Amino acid sequence: MEQKLRSRTSLASLAVVIIFVAGAISKAEDGYRLWLRYDPLPRQTIESYRPRITSIVVPGDSATLAAIRTELVSGCSGLLGSKVPVADEVNRDGAVIAGTPKSSPEIGRLGWERQLADLGPEGFRVRAIRLGRHSVTVIAANTEVGALYGVFHFLRLMQTLQPINRLDVTQKPRMQLRMLDHWDNLDGSIERGYAGRSLWDWKALPENVNPRLRDYARANASLGINGSVVNNVNANSIFLSAEYLRKVAAIADTFRPYGVRVYLSPRFSAPIELGGLKTADPFDQEVATWWKKKADEIYQAIPDFGGFLVKANSEGQPGPRTYNRNHVDGANMLAAALAPHRGVVIWRAFVYDAKPGYDRAAAAYDNLQPFDGQFAPNVLLQVKNGPIDFQPREPFHPLFGAMPKTQLMPEFQITQEYLGFSNHLVFLPQMWREVLDSDTYAKGPGSTVTKIIDGSLYGQRLTGMAGVANTGSDRNWTGHHFAQANWYAFGRLAWNPDLASRQIAGEWISMSLTHDARAADTITRIMLESHEALVDYMTPLGLHHIMWGGHHYGPAPWWDTEPRADWNPVYYHRADDRGLGFDRTEKGSNAVSQYYAQVRDRFANLNSCPEKFLLWFHHVPWEYRLLTGRTMWDELAVRYQRGVEWTRTTRKHWDALSGVIDAQRHAEVAKKLAIQERDSIWWRDACLLYFQNFSKRPLPKGVEPPAKTLEEYKAKSLEWK
Numbered sequence: 207m208e209q210k211l212r213s214r215t216s217l218a219s220l221a222v223v224i225i226f227v228a229g230a231i232s233k234a235e236d237g238y239r240l241w242l243r244y245d246p247l248p249r250q251t252i253e254s255y256r257p258r259i260t261s262i263v264v265p266g267d268s269a270t271l272a273a274i275r276t277e278l279v280s281g282c283s284g285l286l287g288s289k290v291p292v293a294d295e296v297n298r299d300g301a302v303i304a305g306t307p308k309s310s311p312e313i314g315r316l317g318w319e320r321q322l323a324d325l326g327p328e329g330f331r332v333r334a335i336r337l338g339r340h341s342v343t344v345i346a347a348n349t350e351v352g353a354l355y356g357v358f359h360f361l362r363l364m365q366t367l368q369p370i371n372r373l374d375v376t377q378k379p380r381m382q383l384r385m386l387d388h389w390d391n392l393d394g395s396i397e398r399g400y401a402g403r404s405l406w407d408w409k410a411l412p413e414n415v416n417p418r419l420r421d422y423a424r425a426n427a428s429l430g431i432n433g434s435v436v437n438n439v440n441a442n443s444i445f446l447s448a449e450y451l452r453k454v455a456a457i458a459d460t461f462r463p464y465g466v467r468v469y470l471s472p473r474f475s476a477p478i479e480l481g482g483l484k485t486a487d488p489f490d491q492e493v494a495t496w497w498k499k500k501a502d503e504i505y506q507a508i509p510d511f512g513g514f515l516v517k518a519n520s521e522g523q524p525g526p527r528t529y530n531r532n533h534v535d536g537a538n539m540l541a542a543a544l545a546p547h548r549g550v551v552i553w554r555a556f557v558y559d560a561k562p563g564y565d566r567a568a569a570a571y572d573n574l575q576p577f578d579g580q581f582a583p584n585v586l587l588q589v590k591n592g593p594i595d596f597q598p599r600e601p602f603h604p605l606f607g608a609m610p611k612t613q614l615m616p617e618f619q620i621t622q623e624y625l626g627f628s629n630h631l632v633f634l635p636q637m638w639r640e641v642l643d644s645d646t647y648a649k650g651p652g653s654t655v656t657k658i659i660d661g662s663l664y665g666q667r668l669t670g671m672a673g674v675a676n677t678g679s680d681r682n683w684t685g686h687h688f689a690q691a692n693w694y695a696f697g698r699l700a701w702n703p704d705l706a707s708r709q710i711a712g713e714w715i716s717m718s719l720t721h722d723a724r725a726a727d728t729i730t731r732i733m734l735e736s737h738e739a740l741v742d743y744m745t746p747l748g749l750h751h752i753m754w755g756g757h758h759y760g761p762a763p764w765w766d767t768e769p770r771a772d773w774n775p776v777y778y779h780r781a782d783d784r785g786l787g788f789d790r791t792e793k794g795s796n797a798v799s800q801y802y803a804q805v806r807d808r809f810a811n812l813n814s815c816p817e818k819f820l821l822w823f824h825h826v827p828w829e830y831r832l833l834t835g836r837t838m839w840d841e842l843a844v845r846y847q848r849g850v851e852w853t854r855t856t857r858k859h860w861d862a863l864s865g866v867i868d869a870q871r872h873a874e875v876a877k878k879l880a881i882q883e884r885d886s887i888w889w890r891d892a893c894l895l896y897f898q899n900f901s902k903r904p905l906p907k908g909v910e911p912p913a914k915t916l917e918e919y920k921a922k923s924l925e926w927k
């Protein structure tokens with residue numbers, strides 16, 4: 207009888223295990239849950255965590271405390287595979303307590319005021335301690351949002367299988383403004399968006415707020431992202447109307463518990479379009495008053511409104527120069543309107559005049575650098591990572607380090623405008639790290655871009671980092687499952703710009719894809735190699751902006767029909783019978799002189815210029831020998847080929863992971879990798895065939911002959927759908 211019972215029990219538990227495992231595997235993995243999937247961890251890990259997590263103690267009833275409670279309960283219960291109860295106070299070993307000294311009497315009694323004081327409004331402390339007779343984990347901060355960040359950190363430790371029994375962690379963000387810039391339009395389209403429509407449904411707002419907005423805010427909070435500019439910098443004045451401010455306020459209400467503030471991109475000419483004024487001249491008293499009143503109205507509706515992000519006098523946008531004023535005049539006028547409310551103005555440095563014969567790479571510096579020291583204290587200048595425009599690879603922007611008395615913040619592009627949209631797998635932190643680690647020599651060696659933007663080099667008071675968002679209404683948020691990793695990585699780097707790409711990749715894989723160590727190794731390698739590979743098959747050796755005009759998908763180095771010279775690829779690569787590349791040395795545009803001497807000299811000399819930037823700074827003869835001993839032409843061809851080979855190998859390695867990665871995401875990624883291979887071949891062939899017209903040299907050994915003729919590549923753009 208006993209025997210029977212035992213076997214029945216074990217059969218029953220086997221059934222539970224089977225159902226549980228089958229449930230975990232068969233659950234649709236459509237990518238919606240991002241890196242916040244709280245599925246059961248490996249058994250051994252669960253066993254080691256379980257005694258440390260027996261109850262959740264989060265007293266208080268604010269919206270943020272409720273979010274903390276929900277997150278801890280669903281996170282811990284999900285990861286441990288069994289419900290963790292909520293308790294009012296610590297009454298057993300393994301309680302997890304979260305909050306502030308004010309919200310939680312038990313945290314209040316710890317006497318941590320001094321330690322917390324150093325952590326500012328957003329830092330947190332996570333510590334395993336003894337509280338009375340019990341071993342507990344405390345997650346404490348000065349503010350509730352700080353505690354929420356601590357909770358996400360604690361959950362991340364579990365999701366990445368880190369030990370939690372001797373925790374003693376303190377963290378605070380290095381950057382104050384950690385922002386996503388959405389280029390979302392009034393009609394729901396997204397400029398350079400490749401993952402569906404805008405997340406904000408302007409017609410339904412403010413009455414109906416899509417529950418997805420809460421998940422968006424939550425995902426951002428899990429990374430520490432604390433700002434969201436909800437409309438396109440190519441702005442429409444309507445967003446500042448009373449009707450739209452009510453809609454924006456509804457979004458802000460949804461984001462607030464998660465510490466995400468809303469910002470807007472105002473159209474500089476709004477006083478005319480909305481206010482009925484005759485001018486938007488920043489020196490006109492009526493204009494300044496209009497903006498002040500508008501700011502008051504905004505803060506009435508949204509008390510924690512973040513501020514304005516402004517694209518002015520760039521690509522047809524109005525701005526102060528329309529009225530013969532300058533950037534400082536425009537920025538400071540808006541800053542004065544926001545200052546009483548503690549709002550900020552983020553003024554974009556993406557300004558390039560269409561002057562005949564000029565070098566676009568030098569334009570932002572020429573336009574903005576002379577104003578160093580003149581911007582108001584609540585103005586930041588937002589500078590793209592490189593001097594042209596989010597290319598697959600650019601040297602760092604020469605404005606970094608060149609404006610010691612101006613608050614600079616970098617703008618990265620998470621959405622892949624020039625990097626294969628949401629079709630190509632490319633892990634962007636590799637590229638961002640290159641910029642962050644670049645030494646500007648602004649104050650001698652070691653003056654990295656990171657040290658400029660985190661305020662440590664010049665004592666910059668207000669700091670920030672912006673990323674142009676890659677999110678949209680697609681079920682998986684970002685179009686490509688791996689593009690989620692770039693959103694994740696951006697947030698992590700904005701919190702800590704020293705994080706290594708490998709660590710970020712490892713975290714993301716563990717949280718989003720798999721705990722299988724061998725699979726994780728393969729995927730990490732793919733991710734870390736992906737940027738260099740994409741550069742190889744798109745723009746090796748410093749080539750840039752040779753994409754098809756307008757949409758920027760696929761190659762068109764022959765393109766020369768845009769009305770502005772600097773919108774045409776031929777302007778950038780300057781291929782001729784002698785060689786290839788843009789001469790930015792003294793003999794050419796001399797844009798290289800904008801860098802500090804050590805950098806300038808290294809880039810300006812053909813022999814010391816890093817080969818990855820060769821054609822960015824030099825017009826290089828086809829027969830010039832590179833470090834490999836190959837001629838420039840041969841090296842170019844070999845790199846294009848190498849890029850193609852990477853896409854092929856990657857497909858094979860990914861295919862081998864079938865069965866380890868859930869079926870839906872595995873298949874969807876495999877499909878995208880097939881497109882990436884097709885595109886890489888197209889890139890290689892189109893570019894080499896076109897450049898061959900100038901080099902008049904054969905393809906070197908090992909480089910495959912093109913699949914089509916140049917005329918065929920020219921006839922029709924590569925398709926991305």
Ligand code: GCV
Pocket residue numbers: 389397398439440517521556595623
């Ligand atoms: C929002 C590039 C893009 C534009 C974008 C612009 C900018 O030119 O192609 O779509 O406009 O950058 O950053 O303002």
